[in-house]
Structure formats: C-alpha cells, structure tokens
Amino acid sequence: MELSEIEAFVTIHRAGGFTRAAELLHLSQPAVSRRIELLERELGAPLFERLSSGIRLTEAGLAFLPYAQQVLAGISDGRTAVHALEEEEQGTITFALVGTLASTKLTTHLQAFRETYPRIRLRLRTARSDEVSTLVQQGDAHLGLRYFADPRPDIHSLFAINEPLLVISAAHSRFGTSEPTEPAALLGVPWVTFPRSSGSSGEPFARLLERQLVRHELDTAERIVIDSLTAQKRLIEADFGVGLLPASSIEEELHLGTVRVLPIAALQTSVPVMIIHRRQAYLSRAVRLLPAMFSSQSSTS
Structure with missing residues (x-):
C-alpha cells in the first residue's frame, strides 16, 4: 500500500469526485483512478460507488477512511517536526474556531500573538464546535477553539475562557414584565433551545439550560427545539x-x-471555551506558543 494511493483516496472523498481530486493532486484522472484500483485490489473491496450524480463511499470506504486520514495527519505532523528543527518560531498555524468566538476578547489574544510572533502565520477557519474537532482530528487544523471539552479520547482539551450565557427575548416581547429580575417572571414562557439528543452539536447547551430551568422550577415550560443557533435567534x-x-x-x-x-442574574451562567489538539500530534514550538498565549492572557484578564 503506497502513501500516494492513500492520499488519492482521501482527496477524492474530500473533493467529491475523481476529476476535482486529479486537479488538486496535479495528476491526470486515469492516474488517480489507477491508484484507487491498486488500493482496492490490496484491500480486497471497492471503496467508492460510482453513481450518475457522483460518487459515495462504500461500507469498506467508510471503514477505511478514518485510518487513511490518520496516516496523512501523521505524515503532516512528521513534516512539521522536521521543519520546526530549522525555524522554531516561524511557519503557519491553522486554527479552527467557532465563528461567534471571533467577536470576543479572544480576538485580542490572537492580535497579541500576531504582534509578538510576526514570523508565524495564522490561518483561521470557522466552523461549529463538532466541526472544529473534526478538522483537528483529521489534521486539517493544528489547533481548535470550541465550546466545552471534546469527549473523544484522541483529543486534548485545554481551558481558555468562560463565555457568558445570557437570557434574551425579543426587543418588545409580549412575555413578562418590561424588566424582569427574578426567574419566576418567566413562568410559563416558552424556551427556544437545542435538541438534547446525543447527535446534536448543541446538546451541551440544551443540558445546561435544562439544569437552570429545573433549579428555578421553570421546567414545565414549553421547549421550542431548533438545531441551529441562527434559527433560534430569528424565532426569539x-x-x-x-x-x-x-x-x-x-x-x-x-x-x-x-x-x-x-436582567435575571439567577438564570445567567457561562460555558467553557476550550483550545483543543490531537493527543498524538507533534506540536512545534510555534503551535505550542498559541495556547500558552491564551493561558497567560486569561490568567491576567
């Protein structure tokens, strides 16, 4: 099994087809197809289904995919380790973060890092918390910034800051008094929330809200369950x-x-924002400097 075959397999999956993968790999399409044929022959099973609308992974392809991604991520770590021997504070860090966090004081930390280490280039990608973890797990990002610790055993989570959670309503709401200060003022008012199912990226937020409602005897309220933060805001x-x-x-x-x-202080709370990386990843000095910057800035703020 050749590394070039594994690279072709992962690239086809990410690109969504052989033609686009060939362009990304700077190869002809027959050359890419040949690599997949050799890989399928060695594995003894087809990896892709060819459909009129494109391609999709077979069961064998789905089973092989995470291992192939880990191989490529490991090779990337190896390259990083070698390059770090030459220039410890130079290079590129790919940093994936939840988009809304870019508007917090964390942006100040990133600006301070850029000014302190001008030879290190930061590449930022935004995604949901679960997507941030996937980018880090697959080696597409060196570090991630997400809500809550990631439970996956191959991901290490490091506390960065606490993000406040605030109770909000429509500007001119029909619910309650104009300036409610006690939880009881919201008795019978519906709550817009994330699903509590384990597959939802907002499940930790839903569980946290449930604890608050139970604590303040508001748990009989109607739940309007929406698995989209943007849609929740529009409904509110x-x-x-x-x-x-x-x-x-x-x-x-x-x-x-x-x-x-x-202004109902008893219902307000906070959630942890975590910096994450793969446990087995090689972290160059440049990559290690970023969490250290967050840690030092957070301790003084």
Missing part, C-alpha cells in the same frame, strides 16, 4: 420564546435592537 426576534445564548452570538442583534438581555 419574532417573539416565539426566550433563550439562553452565548453573549458573543447576539452582539449583532443587540446592536440592531432586535433582542434585549433580560
């Missing part, structure tokens, strides 16, 4: 209910005046 703006959302995610809506923060 339309006064379908109230929500408990990250402060960074509602900055634009507060600026526009479409929502308001309800």
Whole structure:
C-alpha cells in the first residue's frame, strides 16, 4: 500500500469526485483512478460507488477512511517536526474556531500573538464546535477553539475562557414584565433551545439550560427545539420564546435592537471555551506558543 494511493483516496472523498481530486493532486484522472484500483485490489473491496450524480463511499470506504486520514495527519505532523528543527518560531498555524468566538476578547489574544510572533502565520477557519474537532482530528487544523471539552479520547482539551450565557427575548416581547429580575417572571414562557439528543452539536447547551430551568422550577415550560443557533435567534426576534445564548452570538442583534438581555442574574451562567489538539500530534514550538498565549492572557484578564 503506497502513501500516494492513500492520499488519492482521501482527496477524492474530500473533493467529491475523481476529476476535482486529479486537479488538486496535479495528476491526470486515469492516474488517480489507477491508484484507487491498486488500493482496492490490496484491500480486497471497492471503496467508492460510482453513481450518475457522483460518487459515495462504500461500507469498506467508510471503514477505511478514518485510518487513511490518520496516516496523512501523521505524515503532516512528521513534516512539521522536521521543519520546526530549522525555524522554531516561524511557519503557519491553522486554527479552527467557532465563528461567534471571533467577536470576543479572544480576538485580542490572537492580535497579541500576531504582534509578538510576526514570523508565524495564522490561518483561521470557522466552523461549529463538532466541526472544529473534526478538522483537528483529521489534521486539517493544528489547533481548535470550541465550546466545552471534546469527549473523544484522541483529543486534548485545554481551558481558555468562560463565555457568558445570557437570557434574551425579543426587543418588545409580549412575555413578562418590561424588566424582569427574578426567574419566576418567566413562568410559563416558552424556551427556544437545542435538541438534547446525543447527535446534536448543541446538546451541551440544551443540558445546561435544562439544569437552570429545573433549579428555578421553570421546567414545565414549553421547549421550542431548533438545531441551529441562527434559527433560534430569528424565532426569539419574532417573539416565539426566550433563550439562553452565548453573549458573543447576539452582539449583532443587540446592536440592531432586535433582542434585549433580560436582567435575571439567577438564570445567567457561562460555558467553557476550550483550545483543543490531537493527543498524538507533534506540536512545534510555534503551535505550542498559541495556547500558552491564551493561558497567560486569561490568567491576567
């Protein structure tokens, strides 16, 4: 089994087809097809189904994919290790983060890092928390910034900051008093929330809200379950209910005046924001410097 065959397999999957993969690999399409044929022959099973609408992985392909990705990620780590011997504080760090976090004080930390280490280039990618972890796990990002610790055994999570969760309603809501200060003011008011199912990226937020509602005897309230933060905000703006959302995610809506923060301190809480990396990844000095910067900045803020 050749590395070039594994690279072709993963590239086809990511690109969604042989033609685009050939372009990315700077090869002819027959050359890419030949590599897959050799790989399938060695594995003894087809890896792709050819459909009229494109391709998709077979069961064998799905089983082989995570191992192939780990091989490529390991090779990438090896290259990084060799390059780091030449220039410890130079190179590129790919940093994946939840998009709303770019509007928090974490941006100040990134700016401080760039000014302190001008020879290190930061490449930023935004995604949901679960997608951030996948990018890190596959080796597409050296580091990630997400809500809550990742439970996967091959991912290491390091605390960065706490993100406030605020109770919000429509700017001119029909629910409750104009300035409610006690949880009881929201008795019977619907809550817009994430699904509690284990497959939902918002499950930790849903569980946290449930604990707050139970603690303050509001757990009989209706739940409007939406697996999209953007859709939740639109429903709250339309006064379908109230929500408990990250402060960074509602900055634009507060600026526009479409929502308001309800001053109910007992319901407000926070969630941890974590820096993550693969446990077995080689972390160059440049990559190690970024979490260290976050840690030092957080301890002094």
